[in-house]
Amino acid sequence: MYQKTILKGFFITRFWWERRSRFSPAFGFADQISSTIEESKMSDIKQVADDVVPNTVLDAKGLSCPMPLLRTKKEIGKLNSNEILQVDGTDPGSRNDIPGWCERSGHEYLGEKEGSGFISFFIKKG
Numbered sequence: 548m549y550q551k552t553i554l555k556g557f558f559i560t561r562f563w564w565e566r567r568s569r570f571s572p573a574f575g576f577a578d579q580i581s582s583t584i585e586e587s588k589m590s591d592i593k594q595v596a597d598d599v600v601p602n603t604v605l606d607a608k609g610l611s612c613p614m615p616l617l618r619t620k621k622e623i624g625k626l627n628s629n630e631i632l633q634v635d636g637t638d639p640g641s642r643n644d645i646p647g648w649c650e651r652s653g654h655e656y657l658g659e660k661e662g663s664g665f666i667s668f669f670i671k672k673g
């Protein structure tokens with residue numbers, strides 16, 4: 548009886564450990580989820596065409612939220628309709644802020660291009 552109880556406890560513990568470890572990072576489950584999330588984020592990014600030439604370039608590198616967006620609003624106010632503004636920035640939040648602002652304010656978000664250490668956003672004034 549004693550031996551049966553120990554074995555029963557062993558199998559319960561072993562079963563629990565196997566179920567638990569299946570979802571631990573050591574078995575790669577967390578890596579699979581994070582890579583899937585990264586792939587879905589990358590597929591949502593709109594890449595700009597290579598033939599787009601900006602009329603004005605705004606340097607917003609080193610600025611943090613909300614300054615890149617505020618400078619973009621100020622700079623796009625100086626442009627004529629259908630002119631293109633390139634915003635170079637390092638703030639990762641701008642990937643969400645600038646396209647959303649373009650949609651709300653009536654400008655066309657042309658896409659982005661990854662540079663060395665910064666991101667270039669392209670906006671066509673509406």
